[in-house]
Amino acid sequence: MMSRQHLFIGEDNAEKLKKKKALIIGCGSLGSKSGLNLARWGIGKLTLVDFDLVREENISTQEYLLEQLGESKVKALKELIARINAKVKVKVIEVDFNPRNAEKLVKGQDVVIDGTDNLFTRFVINDACVKNKTPWVYGSAFKTQGRVAVFNQEHCFNCFMKGKQSSATCSQAGLVNETASIVASLQSVLAVKLLLGEKPPAEMILMDLWKQEFEKIRLKKNKECETCSKHAYPYLS
Numbered sequence: 336m337m338s339r340q341h342l343f344i345g346e347d348n349a350e351k352l353k354k355k356k357a358l359i360i361g362c363g364s365l366g367s368k369s370g371l372n373l374a375r376w377g378i379g380k381l382t383l384v385d386f387d388l389v390r391e392e393n394i395s396t397q398e399y400l401l402e403q404l405g406e407s408k409v410k411a412l413k414e415l416i417a418r419i420n421a422k423v424k425v426k427v428i429e430v431d432f433n434p435r436n437a438e439k440l441v442k443g444q445d446v447v448i449d450g451t452d453n454l455f456t457r458f459v460i461n462d463a464c465v466k467n468k469t470p471w472v473y474g475s476a477f478k479t480q481g482r483v484a485v486f487n488q489e490h491c492f493n494c495f496m497k498g499k500q501s502s503a504t505c506s507q508a509g510l511v512n513e514t515a516s517i518v519a520s521l522q523s524v525l526a527v528k529l530l531l532g533e534k535p536p537a538e539m540i541l542m543d544l545w546k547q548e549f550e551k552i553r554l555k556k557n558k559e560c561e562t563c564s565k566h567a568y569p570y571l572s
């Protein structure tokens with residue numbers, strides 16, 4: 336019996352997904368939701384990177400259960416994934432993703448999912464992914480505002496975000512669970528499209544759930560970009 340998701344993409348594509356690998360960097364709100372989504376799609380392998388523990392304040396916006404308090408997030412997410420789809424291979428890596436380990440972690444992956452809550456780490460993900468020619472799916476969820484985009488060598492995160500300052504984090508300003516759910520859902524669908532060989536358009540989706548506002552903006556390559564144009568990769572060491 337084929338799953339309903341596989342009825343939609345077809346048997347050949349379902350087989351294709353079984354051979355694909357995704358790296359999830361950060362297993363908080365976006366990462367935990369994306370991990371479960373990709374497990375439901377039947378992806379072949381997930382590598383989960385996070386060094387944090389499940390805490391009480393995470394339960395309202397992340398997929399963890401009360402009985403998992405105090406466990407490492409990567410191990411807790413691996414347990415949840417196994418209860419949804421035991422065929423998915425899951426590798427857990429309890430480290431913080433940083434300029435020194437970024438390239439090693441991205442190498443060999445078919446797609447990277449951004450589950451971070453930190454502007455600097457996204458620049459590091461971007462450098463490692465562009466250098467390795469791996470597409471990555473950016474996601475940001477903050478209060479009721481969300482953003483999603485695919486970045487690659489043709490229009491990277493640094494082209495768009497260079498010089499922009501980081502705002503407050505969710506732990507300071509709050510997050511509405513549904514914002515994270517929608518952002519993670521869009522990230523997972525974009526990841527599946529990339530894994531099946533589709534090329535998503537060069538655009539960013541922006542939303543405000545409280546105001547029910549959704550819009551798209553075009554992303555353009557910056558010919559002076561140190562990452563995708565000059566290949567200097569300033570965020571790797």
Ligand SMILES: [Zn+2]
Binds near residue numbers: 490491493557560561
């Ligand atoms: Zn660029």
